[in-house]
Amino acid sequence: MDFELSEEQRAVRELCRDFAREVVAPAAEELDRExxxxxxxxxxxxxxxxxGLPFAEQWGGAGADFLSYCLAxxxxxxxxxxxxxxxxxxxxLGAAPIHDFGTQExxxxxxxDLLAGRKLxxxxxxxxxxxxxxxxxxxxxxxxxGDWVINGSKQFITNSGTxxxxxxxxxxxxxxxxxxxxxxxxxxxxxxxxxxxxxQPAYRKLGWHSSDTHPLAFDDCRVPEASLxxxxxxxYQQFLKTLTGGRIAIAALSVGLAQACLDAALQYAKERSAFxxxxxxxxxxxxxxxxxxMEVELARWATYRAAVTYEKSQATTGEVQRLAAMAKLxxxxxxxxxxxxxxxxxxxxxxxxxYPVARYWRDAKVNEIGEGTSEVQRMLIARELGC
Amino acid sequence: xxxxxxxKQVPDPNGAQALEPDNTIARDREVVLDPGxxxxxxxxxxxxxxxxxEVVLVSMGPEKARDAIRKGLSMGADRxxxxxxxxxxxADALLTAxxxxxxxKAEKPELVICATESYDGSTGMVPPMLAxxxxxxxLTFAKQVEVDGQQVTVHRQTxxxxxxxxxxxxxxxxxxxxxxxxxxxxxxxxxxxRSKEVKVLKLGDLGIDRGQPAETVExxxxxxxxxxxxxxEDDGSVGVDRIMAVLQSAKVL
Numbered sequence: 041m042d043f044e045l046s047e048e049q050r051a052v053r054e055l056c057r058d059f060a061r062e063v064v065a066p067a068a069e070e071l072d073r074e075x076x077x078x079x080x081x082x083x084x085x086x087x088x089x090x091x092g093l094p095f096a097e098q099w100g101g102a103g104a105d106f107l108s109y110c111l112a113x114x115x116x117x118x119x120x121x122x123x124x125x126x127x128x129x130x131x132x133l134g135a136a137p138i139h140d141f142g143t144q145e146x147x148x149x150x151x152x153d154l155l156a157g158r159k160l161x162x163x164x165x166x167x168x169x170x171x172x173x174x175x176x177x178x179x180x181x182x183x184x185x186g187d188w189v190i191n192g193s194k195q196f197i198t199n200s201g202t203x204x205x206x207x208x209x210x211x212x213x214x215x216x217x218x219x220x221x222x223x224x225x226x227x228x229x230x231x232x233x234x235x236x237x238x239x240q241p242a243y244r245k246l247g248w249h250s251s252d253t254h255p256l257a258f259d260d261c262r263v264p265e266a267s268l269x270x271x272x273x274x275x276y277q278q279f280l281k282t283l284t285g286g287r288i289a290i291a292a293l294s295v296g297l298a299q300a301c302l303d304a305a306l307q308y309a310k311e312r313s314a315f316x317x318x319x320x321x322x323x324x325x326x327x328x329x330x331x332x333x334m335e336v337e338l339a340r341w342a343t344y345r346a347a348v349t350y351e352k353s354q355a356t357t358g359e360v361q362r363l364a365a366m367a368k369l370x371x372x373x374x375x376x377x378x379x380x381x382x383x384x385x386x387x388x389x390x391x392x393x394x395y396p397v398a399r400y401w402r403d404a405k406v407n408e409i410g411e412g413t414s415e416v417q418r419m420l421i422a423r424e425l426g427c
Numbered sequence: 428x429x430x431x432x433x434x435k436q437v438p439d440p441n442g443a444q445a446l447e448p449d450n451t452i453a454r455d456r457e458v459v460l461d462p463g464x465x466x467x468x469x470x471x472x473x474x475x476x477x478x479x480x481e482v483v484l485v486s487m488g489p490e491k492a493r494d495a496i497r498k499g500l501s502m503g504a505d506r507x508x509x510x511x512x513x514x515x516x517x518a519d520a521l522l523t524a525x526x527x528x529x530x531x532k533a534e535k536p537e538l539v540i541c542a543t544e545s546y547d548g549s550t551g552m553v554p555p556m557l558a559x560x561x562x563x564x565x566l567t568f569a570k571q572v573e574v575d576g577q578q579v580t581v582h583r584q585t586x587x588x589x590x591x592x593x594x595x596x597x598x599x600x601x602x603x604x605x606x607x608x609x610x611x612x613x614x615x616x617x618x619x620x621r622s623k624e625v626k627v628l629k630l631g632d633l634g635i636d637r638g639q640p641a642e643t644v645e646x647x648x649x650x651x652x653x654x655x656x657x658x659x660e661d662d663g664s665v666g667v668d669r670i671m672a673v674l675q676s677a678k679v680l
Binding site: 047048050051052054055058059061084087088089090092093097102103104 | 441459493494497498501611612613614615617618620621
């Protein structure tokens, strides 16, 4: 067993670390305060090739492995988790399903722009009444005169309303099946600007202020029959794979945020004095920092393990799903605890926005919710245990 | 033109720094390409883009210094040379310059670009020694470099402004941080760097031996703490005289 990153993986990490420190981190406070999507940073990340990282060179990708992609997410999220989720959603949810399941024509049409970061593609699974319970999907797509006619709504959809948002992959019920638990679910590509597809005003979120999130509405929205992604009725299998990769990427995002919490708390604890000593000299603070460092390390390795296994395996269930769920669950809860302790160590300064830890605290919570709540992850793990 | 850029791997300036018991710099931590070297690489790449040719990175260090070379290759440099040998551990400036000179001589470059000093050792002695050992002119503290045929012209940064200094290739130029904004590597650059050559050389390959150190660090002391200043209450009568007296006693005037 070898715990060393490869030369390329180290190079990707160093590149993203430099970029995050020099470009993303200095912008993070303002993006958060102004709830602004960082068009310019996304453009630069695109030029560097981050949006094409884990994809084949044939489509304009960099041909790196999945772990390299996770390292990029981790480092970017260490500076700004909102930029991290922009990258994660664009790659894991936007481009990956098209890359994995799209036809030659769909890939040729969409992937070059998506992998270069010139355009963003969104993924619409969640609905007002259906999240992880995908069987409850209400959005319908019916074939009519050679078109899919889509009706319904999606919510919490990342990257759907930016100036460079090119469209969304939605899951929809394409047929009812008598006696079946759930209807036939398929994925359909809907380009931005299609009549009947409307992007509703952005949410007012607790955190991730630099990311773009909207509800979407479909009202007799027509797209050609060839807009189906993958095989008809294959939607459920497809998003199982999509979400497994996505969960590992969210774990990486959580590790980056947790590391940022540790970095900030450690620095502050060394600078801040109380009773004539830096507070890092007090055991009460030392034990908090020690616990944070330990948990960040454990979360990191759980994430890397899941990433390597995902790279090797094409399965969507079994070991990969279990490791992905464990990494996502542990890393997200680690980020929440780390953010909590970082604020606590900052005392009153942790409660105001002059230090980044207040932002970290607001950003951390959603890690326990997005791409499967902690409860759903535990459910998946228990299912794998045979419960 | 063939351009050699010297690069060095140093402890991450953003991390904790420490010394070994023998007063050499501790390297058992996160290490990165010396940020000062990125300017030299960038300048080398820009000159290559303008004039064609090749950018070769030369580094001396432990095996893991290969990462520093890789980073430069990811930015666009063509190939690398890593001088690594256990006998070189703890090398002083002269031995470093001798090893670099031996490797660079074989390349016969028209231009050698160095940072003015390394981030960690900061002696600033290696580039001048290197120029001497290579037998080429040195143009130092360049904030701008122009090449026209064999003529190399630099704007040499001074405290007051800059001097325009000319030399002829082959020559060695040390560059300041003001010279060019280093580019970020691209992911494709990182992937492309995988197939670029990094030649490894031992002392024996260079035909030199370790020799005796020209310098050793005998002891290290913390800088003196700054003394508290003197506060003079000025009631409008003594201020100027007092300032003059202080400046005179400090021999500023």
